[in-house]
Amino acid sequence: MSVENTPSTAAQEAANPAVDGSELIRFENVTKRYGSNVVLDSLCFDVASGKHVTLIGPSGSGKTTILRLLMTLVKPDEGTIKVAGEYLSHEERNGKLVPAGERHSREVRKKIGMVFQQFNLFPNMKVLRNITEAPVHVLGLSKDEAEQRARELLELVGLTDHLDKYPSQLSGGQQQRVAIARALAMRPQVLLLDEVTSALDPELVAGVLDVLRDIAHSTDITMLCVTHEMNFARDISDDVLMFDAGHVIESGSPEKIFSDPEHERTREFLSAVL
Ligand SMILES: Nc1ncnc2c1ncn2[C@@H]1O[C@H](COP(=O)(O)OP(=O)(O)OP(=O)(O)O)[C@@H](O)[C@H]1O
Numbered sequence: 001m002s003v004e005n006t007p008s009t010a011a012q013e014a015a016n017p018a019v020d021g022s023e024l025i026r027f028e029n030v031t032k033r034y035g036s037n038v039v040l041d042s043l044c045f046d047v048a049s050g051k052h053v054t055l056i057g058p059s060g061s062g063k064t065t066i067l068r069l070l071m072t073l074v075k076p077d078e079g080t081i082k083v084a085g086e087y088l089s090h091e092e093r094n095g096k097l098v099p100a101g102e103r104h105s106r107e108v109r110k111k112i113g114m115v116f117q118q119f120n121l122f123p124n125m126k127v128l129r130n131i132t133e134a135p136v137h138v139l140g141l142s143k144d145e146a147e148q149r150a151r152e153l154l155e156l157v158g159l160t161d162h163l164d165k166y167p168s169q170l171s172g173g174q175q176q177r178v179a180i181a182r183a184l185a186m187r188p189q190v191l192l193l194d195e196v197t198s199a200l201d202p203e204l205v206a207g208v209l210d211v212l213r214d215i216a217h218s219t220d221i222t223m224l225c226v227t228h229e230m231n232f233a234r235d236i237s238d239d240v241l242m243f244d245a246g247h248v249i250e251s252g253s254p255e256k257i258f259s260d261p262e263h264e265r266t267r268e269f270l271s272a273v274l
Pocket residue numbers: 001034037039057058059060061062063064065066
């Protein structure tokens with residue numbers, strides 16, 4: 001997919017609301033290419049601390065790429081990304097901004113948790129250990145502290161009775177709820193959700209979304225969410241960003257975007273998915 005290189009000023013302004021200094025995520029003129037395919041084109045947007053922001057848009061518009069950039073699974077070709085005021089993609093050395101080394105990225109990335117489409121649990125570890133592994137080995141928590149934290153989270157996701165099972169002994173929905181608990185166990189400031197229900201059987205979707213609704217409404221965690229579940233997006237989002245061909249073409253409250261979209265492409269997209 002190629003995209004034009006000249007996003008409209010209005011689109012950039014829509015995507016880059018007034019900054020009040022509390023932004024937790026900041027994309028500044030981020031361009032990402034795969035060969036000649038310009039996936040993100042001078043993208044600017046901010047997510048304020050504690051807000052829940054949903055990215056919507058057609059397949060291939062670059063939504064997952066944004067989450068992958070935040071996880072440092074891919075690097076931007078141009079522009080900078082900041083998380084909680086620190087550069088993720090770059091670091092400052094001798095007063096100069098240089099591409100970030102792995103150590104720097106790892107430190108900043110600790111602020112971010114992600115839940116993937118395909119759960120990605122450790123198949124050889126029981127549920128409890130899936131959740132305690134990173135807090136013990138990455139954060140240096142004692143085993144007792146990590147287990148205490150894991151038990152609380154298993155209660156939050158409704159799986160207290162399953163802590164001694166292997167992932168293969170759980171349904172897809174239960175595995176995804178373990179993955180949510182695992183991400184939260186690192187106490188991230190930002191939770192990234194990448195189409196977390198799209199690999200689930202339809203009857204398991206509601207249980208996972210209910211857990212996420214509960215987390216969105218009962219914690220102050222910042223969320224950046226890619227989903228095709230528009231009712232869920234409507235319920236949890238403070239802001240919805242509509243992507244098309246590497247640009248944010250429209251942004252606003254869920255009421256505005258879902259009920260009264262301004263852009264023709266948004267109307268087309270919503271009429272196809274709603
Ligand atoms: N590793 C890669 N190598 C080459 N091209 C890639 C790679 N990853 C993504 N792309 C391309 O980048 C574009 C954006 O992909 P991305 O997954 O971010 O889109 P998306 O909006 O999340 O789509 P979907 O809703 O289908 O998941 C697509 O054209 C895709 O083919």
